[in-house]
Amino acid sequence: SHTVPARAWVDTRLALWALLGVTDLVDRFHTLYEHTALHYPGLARWMTDHPMKVLLHTAAWHKLVRTVRWIRDHRAQQVYLREIDVPGVDTKFIETHKAILAELLDHALPENRIDAGAPKNDLAARYGFRTKPIYIRLRYLGASPLPFSELTVRAQELADWPPGVRTVFVLENEITYLSLPPVPDAIAILGSGYAAALLRHLPWLDDVDLCYWGDIDTHGFAILDQVRGRFPHTTSLLMDRATLLAHKSHWSQEKTQARDGLTNLTPEEAHLYQDLRTGTYRPHLRLEQERIAITTVREALTRHRG
Structure with missing residues (x-):
């Protein structure tokens, strides 16, 4: 007969991550989290609730955070999305990342800066930017x-x-x-x-x-x-x-x-x-x-x- 273990005991988180083969991912998340918590603590809670979404956007994360912070600090009604002034961020970047930006902005902005009736993929309408004239x-x-x-x-x-x-x-x-x-x-x-x-x-x-x-x-x-x-x-x-x-x-x-x-x-x-x-x-x-x-x-x- 064979004895089949009913449970496994792992002494530390480091050992668990090594066992699961995710040490590099965890290190990457911690690096992003610590930097964000230091410079923009308002997003830290969202990061702990959505770590995999953060990791999916590792390469763009710092630009995303700076973009959200710029929008939070500038009342957007008088500007177009084109006028967001963040190094490395242009309209192509915003269009490519509009889904994650919408999630972050919904978390970071006060309710009076969000038009909940506008779709999340329409950043201009949802967050009060100027739109192309009719x-x-x-x-x-x-x-x-x-x-x-x-x-x-x-x-x-x-x-x-x-x-x-x-x-x-x-x-x-x-x-x-x-x-x-x-x-x-x-x-x-x-x-x-x-x-x-x-x-x-x-x-x-x-x-x-x-x-x-x-x-x-x-x-x-x-x-x-x-x-x-x-x-x-x-x-x-x-x-x-x-x-x-x-x-x-x-x-x-x-x-x-x-x-x-x-x-x-x-x-x-x-x-x-x-x-x-x-x-x-x-x-x-x-x-x-x-x-x-x-x-x-x-x-x-x-x-x-x-």
Whole structure:
């Protein structure tokens, strides 16, 4: 018979680490821990709770600590991530290490410096850095009160109603936006697929005739639905069944369809949207703005003005 040991006794931690073959790892962790505890004790507790995460970032650890300390010591609202001034740290470093930085910042910063509703991978939004401005591109369709017929401006600087504007057309397609014929007292805004996100910055749209024109496909109606969710008085232009059927030779295919469940469409729009979803005429059918005859566009604008 053989005697099988029920337990092993190791006298010291050093012996245990040697037995497990992790002496080098432990030494490395202790070196990082002691340096951090000396220069930034606020992270020491986190390190003891997450030693393996620390070891995964051994090569970058000191830069990570200095970055967190810089952010803690500088109120970030007035700077971009690009402006973090730590030797060896640039936007590439921050992007590469944003997951571990988010964990460290969540631990190191006071609650009022953290937007818990923002995702951890969006460091700028979560920790109060400046974000890239939102720009709005517009052109006057009538006489411009400015020496420019077209402008691209920061959304926050377009918070006031442009003088003399009574009608606003929002389009997704650039060449269609550029080729719109003259319309008195009107401007066109280029949405570029983000119309709903852009327009919410312009509260004065509540007080103008707002008209959205997108592709006749499920995504076009989804954007219209979002715009009308914020501006219920929005009308649509050339997004109807008659326009679709009159341009059959210009039909194309939508690669992926938008989600179902739109709630801000008129009955006619909703019926056409469902026909697009179910493939009544053709699976994944779409009619792009730029394929609609320019004479049809001019006639639609004339009707709209009338």
